[in-house]
Amino acid sequence: MSARHRRHAPAPGGAAPESIANVSRRGLLAGIGAGALVLAVGVPTAADAQQPKGFGRDGMPNGWRDDPKVFIAIAPDGTVTVTCHRAEMGQGVRTSIPMVVADELEADWSKVRVAQAWGDEGRFGNQDTDGSRSLRHFFIPMRNAGAAARTMLEQAAANQWRVPVAEVRAANHNVIHAASGRMLGYGELARAAAELPVPARETLRLKDPSAFRYIGKEGTGLIDNRDITTGKAIYGIDARVDGTLYAVVARPPVFGGKVKSVDSAEALKVPGVLKVVNIDPPAIPSEFQPLGGVAVVARNTYAAMKGRDALKIEWDDGPNASYSSDAYRASLEQSARKPGKVVRNEGDVDRAMAGAAKKVEAEYYIPHLAQSPLEPPAALVRIANGQCEAWSCVQSPQITRTRLAERLGMPEDKVKVNVTLLGGGFGRKSKPDFVIEAGLCSKAMDGAPVKLTWTREDDLHNGFYHTVSVERLEAGLDASGKPVAWLHRSAAPTIGSTFVADPKHATPFELGMGLVNTPFAIPNIRAENPEAATHTRIGWFRSVSNIPHAFAVQSFVAELAHAAGRDPKDYLLELIGPPRVVDPTDLGDVWNHGEDPKLYPIDTGRLRRVIETAAAGIGWGKQVGQNRGLGIAGHYSFVSYVAVAAEVEVDGRGQLSIPRVDIAVDCGPMVNPERVRSQMEGAVVMGAGLATSAEISFKNGRVEQNNFDAYELTRIDTAPREIRVHLLPSNDYGRPLGGVGEPGLPPVAPAIANAVFAATGKRIRQLPIRDQLTS
Template sequence: MNTPQLRNLSRRNFLVSSSALVVGSYAYTTGFNPAFANTTRTLSPSVYVAVGSDGIVTVTCHRSEMGQGIKTAVAQVVCDELEADWEQVVVAQAEGDAKYGDQNTDGSRSIKNFFVPLRNAGAAAREMLIQAAAESWGVAASECEAHDHAVHHKASSRSASFGELADAASVLDVPETPTLKSRENWNHIGKSRVHVDAKDVATGNATYGADVTLPNMAVAIMVHAPVLGSSPIDVKVPESAKNDLRFIGVETINATPGPIGFNPVGSVAVIAEDTYTGIKIADELEISWSDSPNQSFDSEVFQEKLREAVEQPGQVWHAVGDANSMLDGAEETIEAVYETPFLSHAPMEPPSAIAKVVEDSVEVLAPVQDPQTTRNTIVGAQSFALENVKVTPTLLGGAFGRKSKPDFVLEAVELSKRLKRPVRVQWRRENDLQYDYFHAPSVQRYEASLGENGMPIAWRQRTAFPSIMSTVAAPNMVEPANWELDMGFTNTPYRCDNQSIEAAGLKAGVRIGWLRSVCNIFHAFGANVFIDELAEQAGMDPIDYRLAMWDGMDVIQGALPSEPGHEFKIERLRNVLQKVRVNSGWDQKIADGRALGVAVHHSFLSYVATVLEVDASDPNYRVTNAHVVLDCGTYVNADTCVAQMEGAVVFGLSGAQRAKLTFKDGAIQQNNFDGYLIARMPDGPSISVELVDSDHLPAGVGEPGVPPVAPALSNAIYRAGGGRRRSLPLV
């Protein structure tokens, strides 16, 4: 009997010891659902779950854990169908391997995409255990049932534990279409569970990227080029370093020509036996850098170009009626321009990666959101065969999209190859802010004319921002992509019989990437503040005005076709807005000196309405209370959904209140948390969250709470007498 090897290893040992790199040698079956193969006598009905003869259920989480609670949620789904005892479950982290299916942990889609496969895995294991019990008792399987980590035959009062049955079950055929439990019998799905790593985190025993140590490992401290595209020309190492026995040397990495992609940027790596030696010497290097076409990049100039872009017709993505001539001929129109700046992910854990190259193979341990993309990127950059590239995610100390991009892993691989020893690349906060894949700045221009009833009769909206595609795909892909625009712009729920929706793109001189909720951040901001402006013009309540605009509407169609079962339904958007109206006491008299602002947005197939309450007497309009309503369809861990909404409010407030990055002469002007201002404890309001009870398909949770925050704050500040604020950050 092949007992799961992970049981006797704490998670920490499992990653830190050399045997940790055994994650993949565990005898999983090779097929991916539904092609279950039975090649091991440990019951492994799919790659996601194994039951040992000791009764321990090992659930393999193939998505990266970055605080969204996916390890816990995956275990809940599998255990529910399996009828396993929560206390006898171990969650293992999968390495990057296509057998697991997609492992790209972003886009708020782990549960959305894997809810059914994970249920199938748990249900298949349950049916196999029942079959094994029935055969041993000589009874029909239909007379047996599984619950509480055992199979029971009620008629004869017999029971057998999962551990006792695992061996016999493991030789049975794996059912391809197991019967899934009905919703009313769920005992883990939809309930609240404390995260499986909670105790390890609270005792300092959780393992993040920089916590991994390998024998004979060197540390690399990076000094990156001040400007994207520059490479080191000359490096002077201080004399003091030359006598330092803990200093190993410097290595230069040139900027990669061609598309930026996930390639390393130009840098000098200081290699040392320990972190501080590397830091000390890195700070004393004298480096000259080559010229770069990006050295004239200036974010103020760039912002001005975005402003100019929205004053011109853009690429038309949606046109009905005759918005242009109606607006040009109207006696009165309402126009507004909304702006948002560059932002950084700034996860609390700066990027770090461990690589161990041995001849033509490499093992990587790193906090990456997508170990498969990391593997493929390594294969593209080096001469390794895919099967010789092993990537195992550690826990991620925050990511928010940053750690989808494995540039820092490629540095570690390159340096380990050169040094012929394991290397940990450790970025500092300055590296992290300097070489983020930044959240794009944007400008949007809205213009509408209203009919006698106050509702829009003509409407034109334009957006301009640098496309992510120009960084990750090809430099000439400058125009915003359809999927970027379907983040709150081309799929806007604010429709009009005469409407033009237009977009323009500009190439920035820095890297652009996706940050938690991506283009929804700026599109939700422009749309929700503009609606409040129209409501005021019409003399209507902002919530009433939204509801009136949706009167008679059913489904919103964006630039891309909807996924089956995930149509954008106005009914659900209306529902969360009406609920937050009640929860926030929107129609009640509120306390003196307080004001409420609202925003509502659909993103990642979920629906979120947010009301923020601000203190009008505070010059910074401190947010005192937040009310959030989330409809994400069927959810798995209720408390995680609440936590993600709480976190999204704070994350959104960082961007809404003070965070802003600027560039001059191609170089970033903020380099740590004294320049890039993140929300702190006193900024964190009291937050109440309602989850809509829904049997719709599961949808996103990690991201959709963010977009409504900034517009709700702007709208609250206006109602508090702070004026209409159309540019982020707001205070």
């Protein structure tokens, strides 16, 4: 932050001048005082924790009760403050959730503010921002909350005017009695409305979608946009309080390693360095615990970094010292070439394969990936008077609170986690190891506030990586080129290794990401999951296992089309088959993205439609010229349907460029189309990076990439020149919503790879593409 921004930046949790973004809960309740109307929607109790997640028949999240959770407050001056219980990391949730409330409330958007919930599952319910489910799970609860507030305001006005409530209506922040022309503002009614009982859910009158003012409309803009663009917004890396100290950590370079010996004498001589703190290594599996190592606490981050450089540490590299990507890839390939655990089996694949007119097989390799949010992990923790308070860019504040309390040996109710804005997350910031590190440093400094920052090198060397994967596919074709048998073996270390020692096989949710639930109309299908050992931390990454599965499946479909002499788009649609509704559990998917398969079946008609839309958008079948090609891919994930059509050019030197990408999405009803569009654009840019340049590799247990010079994100000169987003509209708001943040990513890489083949005749079977076109 600049000096000017530091002068005006609020203390974490406080409000920035002229800001509608940084309203703290404490400040909200204190500022409203008497006369405020405060409402809430349901929260799951401890007894509900084991209940099935997803929607019940009433449209509410299963197991949810009417205890305080997401508050709507109306102050005497008419200001409406909505508490957002999900983290904002660019997806727009701090705007979209208030939009839903404001629409049903008939609020004036200019009078709506947002407060960020702190980490407290008992008060706010599950606060994990992941799985593209924030609006999917809370669209109806937020509508109910807004409708309840509107109903109470209308009743309060009717009582004051002594008229039947049916004669009054709320409109644009006022309640109106048309017969007499009387009108009262929301602020004038707040005190009286607060005295009324909250109406029962079944009595609420929700607006007809034709009357929506904000939901499904464009032009709202981000509620935090002014603060972000003027530098007033507070991210985790900005947080500070009076007396803040600063820390960095030297962590084991190999997962599972530990400090053998450390000499801190030279580090303590660095001006500004105050203390060197040992952090014990975790037991394996390590879950979200810090990796251990040595922290340096100083008066500023630069001094802490110089002190860390001066440490003399001898490391015991532990059991993963020999982990190297080349050798591990070879082991995965060997595993994928042998029968593995059968996770889906329909028909008789072996018999059909033996009788096929032609057999096609291919192996695809996808390396480890790093989430690499542009804001690296950072946290500020202070311990004082028996209380611990943290400020951080976390996606999962409640597990952060729990693990911080456990590690510090404090009661959980004495720990508060304030959620700042996130400068990107992509799954990395759902793991609170960096917050625990800050807490341990604060404890070592007798409770003084310590802000701990990860450098980019720390982020790449010590992350929770997206899994490496070898995907082997085999198909038997009949005389007409149509598949009669399909075999898919997926070998990859599992996220389950974060929680369970040496699990070997994928979890059900990983299997349900494009492996067992591939909705192809092929009579004989088998999916297998061979064993794979884990040698580093594996974590969530945007779209998770959909990335390798979609890359392999959609690339292989294009290979089959070529073998059959068919157009790739037409062949893909033929494999999907006619429009039909498929119960995912019939395919062996017991997870279904956490949703009720009756409410969220796989609809192949919707998948076909996005493929056709993307193809039409790019002008599929047109002549694109020499050294250019078109590729297409479609994928179902997070209960949404996305297809990508890409145009690429490969020049005479083997340099790849992407003139245009068309992406089509059907996510059901849309709350904020602007944010859906931006999420799809972001997915295309990120997906282009995964396709062309991004890779984490290991040698002797160590990550080989140090910074963005080697771990290359998509830059402006390599990004697609034109991205066209096609939103398939749905005005049926009685249908459940799909996901948006993650589903755009999986089809991007295979569409680009397929386009490369169309342009050059070279098949891409491993990512990233990098220099494969120059050899």
